Amino acid sequence: MRLLLRGLVGFALGFALWAGLTEPYNRLVAASAEGVMWLFEDPNRTELRPDGRQVVIYRSDVPAGSKRPGVPLYDLTFNVILLTVLFALDRRPFSDRNVGMVLLSLLILFSTHVLALIAWVQDLYASAFGGAISERYSDLERSVWTNAILFYRLVGQFAIPLILRWSLTPEGGDADPAPPVAPGAKTRTRRRT
């Protein structure tokens, strides 16, 4: 029962975080992704402008008035809710250690959001823009970007919070998803009071 309650609180916190901070967070992710992309662009042509819940792609070599494709960034970032639920399941969710792990996980999750946005933009360049922009990509590059974003959206965005939870928390919690402990290893026992 307590576990369920902790999960619900985690869900509510995660949802509030995600829904309440979507727009400023999108600005941060878009600016970071744009900065990374500029490292590999010469001249810098990509501009990522947040517009509500999505990020619209502007390119300096695309005529003004052309249709601007957008990336629904909220679709890449909602896994923050999953992350907060997983960490809320800890026996002491507000302990210094757990809060520290949540913050570290959020930082790692942020970097995956930036990478996912870059992959999605590159996929659009390679497959959807057409003309000279898409021609710059080989078939292999096109396939890599398409599968990278597909992998993230189908599997990666769900697996990353799980891997972070399993990697950053000690074994033995109520919702410990780890496999059975090694024979002979010490296990924590719960005492009912």
Place this chain on the structure above:
Amino acid sequence: MERKRFIIRFAAMLPVGFVLIVLPSVQTHVIQPFTQWLGAASAVLLGIVGHEVSRVGTVIASSTFAVDVRNGCNGVEAAVILIAAILATPARWKKKLIGVFGGLVVLQAVNVVRISSLYLLGYYDRDLFELFHSAVWQVLIILVAFGIFVFWSVKIASRRDFAAAS
């Protein structure tokens, strides 16, 4: 150490699962028919709760609202994660198979509820539909997979199995 091995095995199985589910032949012969079956099961459930709908392929429709069950809503991604976690656990194969098949049944039963509830949400409130479709249910279905895995690893894959398997 054992946890680390588990995480590495789990992470390594994800690309394998991904490649399997995106193979065109698997999409055509397994996932599409399965998704249609999910649509049919959801239509039956909606009929039970008093909403008569028609189902054509993966589309569930009434005169005012329709949902198309696609990849991302068919629970296959949650299934990949559940299967990868179970297979990454050092336990006897018999228990792994029990976990995979039992887990998939429970997961897809919840997924039928998910699809039906999304249809009802869309029927009554499109904004709520968007919210639940894009975020709430996606998270919940992964949490269900996570819960099934935790239950399986604690209750079914015992430490003795671990010793035998390792």
